[in-house]
Amino acid sequence: MANLKSRLINTMIHAVGEDPDGADANDWYYAVAFLVRGMLSEQYIKLEREQSRQQVRRAYYLSMEFLIGRQLTANLLALDMVEPISACLEELGHSYEAVRNCEFDAALGNGGLGRLAACILDGLATHGYPGYGYCLRYEFGMFHQRIENGQQVEQPENWLRFGNPWELERHNAHYPIRFHGRLIKHAEGSANETVMWVETDDLVAMGSDMPMTGFRTPAMVNLRLWNARSGADFNLDYFNEGDFMAAVKDKTVSENLTKVLYPNDANERGQELRLKQEYFFVSASVQDIVSRYLSENGDIRNLPQKVVIHLNDTHPSLAIPELLRLLIDEYRLGKEEAWEVASQTFTYTNHTLLPEALETWSVDLLSRVLPRHLDLIYKINHRHLKAVMSNFPDDQGMLNRLSLIDDGSQRIRMGWLSVVGSTRVNGVAKLHSDLLKAGVFKPFHQMYPERFVNVTNGVTQRRWLLQSNPGLASLITSRIGPRWTTDLERLKELESAVDDAEFMAQFAAVKRDNKARLAERIGELLDMTLDPSALFDVQVKRIHEYKRQLLNLLSVIAHYNRIKEGRAVNPVPRVSIFAGKAAPGYYMAKLIIRLINDVAKTINADPQTRDLMRVAFIPNYNVSEAGFIFPGSDLSEQISTAGTEASGTGNMKFALNGALTIGTLDGANIEIREAVGAENFFKFGLETPEVEALRAKGYDPNVYINQNAELGHVMEQLRNGYFTGGDHDRYRDIVNTLTHGDHYLVMADFSSYMKSLEEVDALYRQPEEWSRRAMFNVARVGGFSIDRTVHTYAREIWGLKPLFRERRA
Numbered sequence: 001m002a003n004l005k006s007r008l009i010n011t012m013i014h015a016v017g018e019d020p021d022g023a024d025a026n027d028w029y030y031a032v033a034f035l036v037r038g039m040l041s042e043q044y045i046k047l048e049r050e051q052s053r054q055q056v057r058r059a060y061y062l063s064m065e066f067l068i069g070r071q072l073t074a075n076l077l078a079l080d081m082v083e084p085i086s087a088c089l090e091e092l093g094h095s096y097e098a099v100r101n102c103e104f105d106a107a108l109g110n111g112g113l114g115r116l117a118a119c120i121l122d123g124l125a126t127h128g129y130p131g132y133g134y135c136l137r138y139e140f141g142m143f144h145q146r147i148e149n150g151q152q153v154e155q156p157e158n159w160l161r162f163g164n165p166w167e168l169e170r171h172n173a174h175y176p177i178r179f180h181g182r183l184i185k186h187a188e189g190s191a192n193e194t195v196m197w198v199e200t201d202d203l204v205a206m207g208s209d210m211p212m213t214g215f216r217t218p219a220m221v222n223l224r225l226w227n228a229r230s231g232a233d234f235n236l237d238y239f240n241e242g243d244f245m246a247a248v249k250d251k252t253v254s255e256n257l258t259k260v261l262y263p264n265d266a267n268e269r270g271q272e273l274r275l276k277q278e279y280f281f282v283s284a285s286v287q288d289i290v291s292r293y294l295s296e297n298g299d300i301r302n303l304p305q306k307v308v309i310h311l312n313d314t315h316p317s318l319a320i321p322e323l324l325r326l327l328i329d330e331y332r333l334g335k336e337e338a339w340e341v342a343s344q345t346f347t348y349t350n351h352t353l354l355p356e357a358l359e360t361w362s363v364d365l366l367s368r369v370l371p372r373h374l375d376l377i378y379k380i381n382h383r384h385l386k387a388v389m390s391n392f393p394d395d396q397g398m399l400n401r402l403s404l405i406d407d408g409s410q411r412i413r414m415g416w417l418s419v420v421g422s423t424r425v426n427g428v429a430k431l432h433s434d435l436l437k438a439g440v441f442k443p444f445h446q447m448y449p450e451r452f453v454n455v456t457n458g459v460t461q462r463r464w465l466l467q468s469n470p471g472l473a474s475l476i477t478s479r480i481g482p483r484w485t486t487d488l489e490r491l492k493e494l495e496s497a498v499d500d501a502e503f504m505a506q507f508a509a510v511k512r513d514n515k516a517r518l519a520e521r522i523g524e525l526l527d528m529t530l531d532p533s534a535l536f537d538v539q540v541k542r543i544h545e546y547k548r549q550l551l552n553l554l555s556v557i558a559h560y561n562r563i564k565e566g567r568a569v570n571p572v573p574r575v576s577i578f579a580g581k582a583a584p585g586y587y588m589a590k591l592i593i594r595l596i597n598d599v600a601k602t603i604n605a606d607p608q609t610r611d612l613m614r615v616a617f618i619p620n621y622n623v624s625e626a627g628f629i630f631p632g633s634d635l636s637e638q639i640s641t642a643g644t645e646a647s648g649t650g651n652m653k654f655a656l657n658g659a660l661t662i663g664t665l666d667g668a669n670i671e672i673r674e675a676v677g678a679e680n681f682f683k684f685g686l687e688t689p690e691v692e693a694l695r696a697k698g699y700d701p702n703v704y705i706n707q708n709a710e711l712g713h714v715m716e717q718l719r720n721g722y723f724t725g726g727d728h729d730r731y732r733d734i735v736n737t738l739t740h741g742d743h744y745l746v747m748a749d750f751s752s753y754m755k756s757l758e759e760v761d762a763l764y765r766q767p768e769e770w771s772r773r774a775m776f777n778v779a780r781v782g783g784f785s786i787d788r789t790v791h792t793y794a795r796e797i798w799g800l801k802p803l804f805r806e807r808r809a
């Protein structure tokens with residue numbers, strides 16, 4: 001301890017360069033982080049030596065997003081150092097709480113997909129699998145959301161402002177990345193065809209490493225982030241060409257490539273800069289992977305024995321033609337042989353069923369930016385279409401449907417390319433995987449049935465319970481010991497605790513404390529006082545029409561009307577909490593945020609309902625904020641239209657923290673309900689086949705509005721300016737979407753949802769029964785650990801064995 005303190009003081013002097021006597025919390029954050037980074041570095045060097053020596057097979061996880069959040073506590077927990085560091089800081093006159101709050105969230109992702117990637121690295125590292133992550137080093141990650149006059153305002157978040165103490169720049173990891181140019185072909189079309197890609201514009205990718213700790217193990221996983229640099233940094237001639245100012249300007253333009261993360265935004269689709277980011281990312285990653293393989297192994301033709309490259313969605317799918325290009329143009333493999341190697345190397349996760357989210361790139365853009373890759377995609381397609389013809393000889397329509405190139409729009413279908421170039425394709429929940437096989441990928445499934453598998457998502461209990469809910473974590477450990485931290489199925493042993501009155505009282509007390517903590521946080525952010533004994537009813541996730549924040553909000557308005565009109569029988573005091581970001585160009589999502597805030601303003605100011613209901617929109621939902629929210633929630637809103645949410649992982653975090661779910665039979669909700677028991681889950685709404693049938697027969701939302709006077713009243717209030725001080729226009733577009741088409745069937749599910757909410761109220765009036773059911777959620781949710789997810793990928797998709805099994809006590 002004295003030793004740790006003196007090392008910390010030394011780090012303050014040597015690495016931060018501040019006087020320990022005058023150093024502030026931010027300086028101490030850097031000192032602790034540098035000290036820990038040194039330890040991680042030492043551990044990582046040993047690990048890499050061992051992995052190289054054993055020539056291990058590695059899984060490379062390529063994801064354009066990693067939504068990591070803060071790392072200080074995660075790393076200290078992994079090293080079992082939270083307490084000694086807190087004690088040192090205390091002696092130095094600083095609180096650990098204040099120090100850890102100095103860290104910016106590493107928000108290199110939009111939402112669920114990026115958070116999954118972060119959880120997967122945590123699981124790989126914790127269980128000693130030889131894994132490796134790749135991403136871009138965005139200077140600006142997810143934007144910071146402020147709410148001004150009820151509306152979302154986006155601000156750039158410069159998380160690297162004071163430097164990122166977790167990363168190490170790797171001066172030796174740099175690769176040239178080429179764009180544009182033209183092709184020179186020799187012996188075109190023949191077996192000896194050679195292609196030269198010339199007159200390209202070149203950039204350099206520079207790697208920075210963020211080692212990710214595994215929990216109490218010597219194993220780790222590295223996350224390598226690529227930064228765009230201009231060739232000028234590596235080639236002095238560049239500056240010698242005469243025009244110094246132009247060269248520097250050129251340099252700045254090149255380096256913009258990794259400036260900003262694209263927010264999931266329909267309006268930003270098809271942007272050249274995004275295509276370049278994707279290619280820059282995969283080219284650097286694939287070159288790095290091949291170079292590591294060759295330094296440890298011999299023959300490039302055996303690459304698939306030691307390397308599996310995983311595509312997290314289609315964003316990295318250009319890795320397939322990129323590997324093919326390297327094999328053919330650089331390593332001189334024959335076309336067939338190269339395809340054998342490349343197509344045995346990849347695996348792919350699909351993340352969405354929404355047709356507007358399936359990625360395509362125009363032939364025209366590709367031909368300008370990546371002519372060699374377009375050329376190779378044509379060759380892959382040619383080969384692929386031959387296989388299609390032999391599989392469906394009597395169905396000419398199949399050629400058009402399965403072609404990698406959409407003939408009409410002249411766009412490349414990146415999803416098709418990913419399926420054709422991978423050995424395994426997985427969905428992220430059972431329903432989602434089934435819908436993939438029956439829907440978008442149906443003919444592919446007929447051609448390659450063994451290629452399609454399901455791997456239901458999971459979440460890491462290290463962050464989402466141990467770190468963010470220390471109260472519940474230590475209560476659990478007091479009863480069943482600490483093994484649940486790496487083997488979550490052990491939570492099953494808690495089932496007997498539901499009959500232990502003392503334990504259940506402690507369980508309820510932990511929830512109350514967490515709700516008080518969340519109430520305090522909301523108080524700080526929104527200047528409102530909340531009663532922690534009220535039902536905390538929470539919907540936090542990206543704002544999207546398919547996730548149906550509107551359905552929740554309409555029920556809030558209906559509930560408000562009931563109270564005002566004296567129709568609510570013995571209403572339960574309720575706080576409706578919302579949080580989430582809207583893509584900057586997604587007009588409807590931003591309008592929904594504004595409506596939530598307008599409704600909140602009206603309701604929160606009404607003395608007649610003040611004691612019975614409040615509405616809060618928490619700004620800037622991110623991983624750190626989520627750490628307050630899940631532990632302090634009673635009710636988890638998972639209410640997407642059946643058949644739209646691929647899996648969801650927020651649903652898992654809520655249940656793990658002892659919230660009950662109100663949800664549709666969508667995504668992983670179905671499996672969660674099966675696991676926790678139907679009696680411990682509030683199910684409502686149409687199921688996927690019913691949704692399909694209703695749409696097929698011609699859905700008219702007005703039928704439902706006319707049948708339900710309460711719903712009619714709510715719609716009228718949106719129309720007549722009830723929440724806008726008389727502005728009739730503000731929500732006209734919302735009213736129009738709901739009354740014309742209502743693609744996500746909000747009106748159709750409204751009555752069923754309201755009934756289900758009444759059951760919620762009824763149960764909440766029996767606090768002990770509520771706690772019992774919450775406890776069953778915790779005890780039975782162990783299957784939704786990322787550890788189960790990672791073990792499944794390792795065994796069934798990647799063919800990976802753990803290098804380490806040992807664990808520090």
Ligand SMILES: *Cc1c(COP(=O)(O)O)cnc(C)c1O
Nearest residue numbers: 111112541622623626648649650
């Ligand atoms: C878990 C998580 C998500 C995903 O939430 P869903 O409800 O599954 O959409 C998004 N953002 C953050 C910050 C998360 O922690």
